Amino acid sequence: MPLVTTTEMFKKAYDGGYAIGAFNVNNMEIVQGITEACKEEHAPVILQVSKGARAYANHTYLVKLVEAAVIECPEIPIALHLDHGPDFETCKSCIDGGFTSVMIDASSKPFAENIEITKKVVEYAHDHGVVVEAELGTLAGVEDEVKVSAADSSYTRPEDVQEFVERTGCDSLAIAIGTSHGAFKFTAAQCTRDANGKLVPPPLRFDILEEVSRRLPGFPIVLHGSSSVPQEFVDIVNRYGGKMPDAVGIPEEQLRKAAAMSVCKINIDSDLRLALTACIRQHFAEHPEHFDPRQYLKPGREAIKAMVEHKLVHVLGCNGKA
Ligand SMILES: [Zn+2]
Numbered sequence: 017m018p019l020v021t022t023t024e025m026f027k028k029a030y031d032g033g034y035a036i037g038a039f040n041v042n043n044m045e046i047v048q049g050i051t052e053a054c055k056e057e058h059a060p061v062i063l064q065v066s067k068g069a070r071a072y073a074n075h076t077y078l079v080k081l082v083e084a085a086v087i088e089c090p091e092i093p094i095a096l097h098l099d100h101g102p103d104f105e106t107c108k109s110c111i112d113g114g115f116t117s118v119m120i121d122a123s124s125k126p127f128a129e130n131i132e133i134t135k136k137v138v139e140y141a142h143d144h145g146v147v148v149e150a151e152l153g154t155l156a157g158v159e160d161e162v163k164v165s166a167a168d169s170s171y172t173r174p175e176d177v178q179e180f181v182e183r184t185g186c187d188s189l190a191i192a193i194g195t196s197h198g199a200f201k202f203t204a205a206q207c208t209r210d211a212n213g214k215l216v217p218p219p220l221r222f223d224i225l226e227e228v229s230r231r232l233p234g235f236p237i238v239l240h241g242s243s244s245v246p247q248e249f250v251d252i253v254n255r256y257g258g259k260m261p262d263a264v265g266i267p268e269e270q271l272r273k274a275a276a277m278s279v280c281k282i283n284i285d286s287d288l289r290l291a292l293t294a295c296i297r298q299h300f301a302e303h304p305e306h307f308d309p310r311q312y313l314k315p316g317r318e319a320i321k322a323m324v325e326h327k328l329v330h331v332l333g334c335n336g337k338a
Pocket residue numbers: 100159197240241283
């Protein structure tokens with residue numbers, strides 16, 4: 017099947033109590049690792065491209081890589097999504113350039129301005145058969161060019177969501193309930209420690225999610241910044257010369273709970289980066305004589321595939337839903 021929008025995916029996910037994985041793509045090995053996992057697990061998938069990815073790999077290369085994945089995996093629905101579109105022009109360029117979904121992130125703007133920008137993108141997108149994700153509330157953390165300090169982050173106000181969705185016409189909404197971008201989501205001071213001394217992050221605000229869902233029945237909600245930063249991969253990075261002390265993410269069981277509720281799309285990027293980097297660091301430590309990129313990118317691609325498979329089955333619950 018050709019590239020799809022997320023409309024059908026989200027409807028089934030909402031009704032079925034699971035979420036679709038949205039994974040960021042930056043090169044061929046990442047596209048292949050993700051889509052091979054989804055093909056084997058019969059899972060629908062959203063491949064997303066950030067402004068930083070377009071700057072790194074070039075729009076055309078990324079679109080063509082995703083189109084190749086569509087040809088290689090004809091049995092699974094694949095959507096191509098712009099992650100954190102900063103303005104109308106970037107969204108328009110992706111809509112004109114083959115994307116089936118875009119995010120307009122005007123969440124740092126005042127409420128009225130966020131509505132105005134989002135509405136403009138929605139009108140253009142819908143005229144071209146493309147769907148739009150918007151954002152209300154501000155996540156902390158660092159993602160490409162989006163950097164927000166914990167002090168400037170703010171939870172989504174449930175009393176705002178109905179008016180926002182009605183006035184903008186957006187198709188899905190990213191909300192802030194305590195997830196955060198990057199591999200260092202929380203400082204040690206924000207966390208508690210468990211019996212083994214490991215950092216335990218503050219729990220997600222499920223009360224906010226429940227209130228948002230009550231006000232927007234049937235409406236798909238999106239969680240950004242939802243990597244779990246598994247300790248075993250942080251340990252491999254650190255054991256083989258890396259430096260990621262106190263990296264901490266969102267516990268997977270909390271994401272599973274959100275996926276069973278109104279959350280239909282969960283963004284996972286840092287965990288894939290971590291899997292690839294851990295694998296390559298270990299590979300070089302064990303094979304210092306290797307210099308053919310295929311020697312370390314092949315296991316790196318396998319590491320991404322294994323990480324995605326784990327997420328599909330144990331976090332998102334979307335395996336077998338294609
Ligand atoms: Zn994000």
